[in-house]
Amino acid sequence: MIAAVACGHTIGGVHRVNNPTITSTTNQGFDLTRTTFDNGVAVEYRDGVLTNPLAQPYNPNLPATSSDSRIFGSDGNVTLNRYAASQDDFFTDCVSVFSKMFNEAVPSSTTLTAAIEPYPVSLNMVVSLRAGAFHIQIGNARLYGLEGQWATFDVVPFDRDGIAFSSAQITALWTVRALRTLSNGANIQVRDFVTKSPGVSALTGISSVSVKLVMNDGSTYSSAGGHERVSVEDSINIDTGAAYTCIYTDPVTSAVGVNITIQVYSPLGYSAADKVEVYYEDSTDSTRLTYGAPIKASYRSSRPDTPYVYYGVFVPDITAINFGNFAARITRSTGVVSIDNRRGIFFKQEALNDCVAGATVPTPAPQPTVDLGRRAHGRRFTGHCPLKGWSRCQGVCVNTQSNIESCGGCIGMGGLDCTTLEGDVSCLMGVCVRH
Incomplete structure (x- = not known):
């Protein structure tokens, strides 16, 4: 057990986003050489260097921060001191323990595939609809193993018709931050990007975002799989703006409800054949595996000069039906189903703002x-x-x-x-x- 933990924790670290009670650092390494497989985790433990967030002095109120140190000390620190004194001993035991894991714990019939290589150029982003406009709150473009091989590195959005935004549009609507570099064995170059307020108008729309990478020889990078471009799903989007999707408190009964506004791509206008629904998690089930009956959305209005229409759902009392986190889906007459579920995370009703008093269609009031x-x-x-x-x-x-x-x-x-x-x-x- 000691060898398994020490060998497993010589690279990598603990992420704050997953374990905020253990570390306040974005990614706290297990040792000072977090990208190198060596005996640093043992040396630092022996010398009292408290880099490892899991090898801290025992705290009865937060025992997770000493999970490694309690295992390391289970034999009076004999094994860790040996690893700290000899990297060869450390490597020998790591080979042994990993061999047992792979050769004995894994069935002999299992065949490992080749190592998975990251795409040289890739994009990741979270797109949302808020107050009638498209927003990218989190976006990053990544280059892997291409350091020194390119001349320019830009992030370019395309409108609904597939036309690249002009330089003026990008300046007005786009913020692309300075290049940063991550070092996890191989250098990864990253450009983070977000949209500026008020976001991308539904009049122009946004169909995709692409990395435009011009190489040193003047060619433009292009992959066979098109991994340098990500499409934007706009078949169905929940609008999370306060005047669109919000918490509504009945002025008479004080019942707490929720108003949900859904934008649907429908270039030919409203179609009675489209079935738009909100589905939700049962708030009484902490496992989030139980769902309530889908709620059919009602058509509300079209969006002038755009190919979108609005649907709405009003739940007058969320406690009456145990209404928890929610998502939206549309089933077309062809049977094609599209969903907006925040990439599987669902929209959290407790994170919504209160409805804006006196607003009209799409109305926050029921x-x-x-x-x-x-x-x-x-x-x-x-x-x-x-x-x-x-x-x-x-x-x-x-x-x-x-x-x-x-x-x-x-x-x-x-x-x-x-x-x-x-x-x-x-x-x-x-x-x-x-x-």
């Missing part, structure tokens, strides 16, 4: 169903409505821009009850709309 609207009549206000832009109709505060029973105003004061119309109707910006 677009009430008939049942929800009628239920609200159980309690009535006699004073002014607490939310800006709302009206008191028959003793109930409502948003007349979206309330299905008081659309455009109170009944008798210019408003209409959309529920009296036939078909699937809703109130959009104060107007009854049949879908």
Whole structure:
């Protein structure tokens, strides 16, 4: 066990993002030569150099920080002192323990493939839709093993039609940070990039991001697999802006709900054949393996001058259905399914902002169903409505821009009850709309 831990912890380290209670350093190495396979982990342990975040003095309130030191000391430090005194002994025992792991623990029928080599040029990014615009909060372009072989290294976005952004557009919308280098055996050169506020407009859209790498001989790098370009998925996106997807507290019942706005790519306009749904994790299941019944989204409106339309879901009381983290999906008439689930992580409802009072379509306030609207009549206000832009109709505060029973105003004061119309109707910006 001592050899397995010491040999396994002579390279690498502990990442803060995964273990914030163990280290405050982004990536704290197990020893000072974290990229070199040597006996440094033993030498530093013997000499009292506390580099290894897992070989600290025992702390009963945080025993994880001494997990290595307790194993190392289990034989009175005899083995670690031997490793510190002789790197040859260390290597010999590492070969032995790794051989046992690979040759005895792994079935003899197992065949190892060739070592996996990183792509010479690759991209990684997280794209989101916020307040009607596309944003890249985290993006990086990486070069592996190409140091000294290239002349220019740029990150270029392409619009919806596949046309590269102009220099002026990139300057206005793009921040590409200074080149940085990582050394993990081989040098990795990285350019980090993000979008500037207010993001990339849905009018132009963004279809992909590519690395443009001009080599020293004047050629432009291109791989057979196209790994230097990453496509942007815009078939379906949850808009996380505060005026779009947000926590809504009912002014009458104080029930906490959530309003979700979903943008769908639909160049021919609204299609009744598209099935848009929100699916969610059961908040009572800590394993996050139980899901509630999918909630069908309702069409809300089109986005003028863009190929997108809005759908919405309003959950009036998240505790009533154990509504936890959520995602969205669309099933086209062809059977093709697209999802927006934050790359498998899901959107966290507890991270959402409160809804903006008085906003219209896509509205953060509920677009009430008939049942929800009628239920609200159980309690009535006699004073002014607490939310800006709302009206008191028959003793109930409502948003007349979206309330299905008081659309455009109170009944008798210019408003209409959309529920009296036939078909699937809703109130959009104060107007009854049949879908």
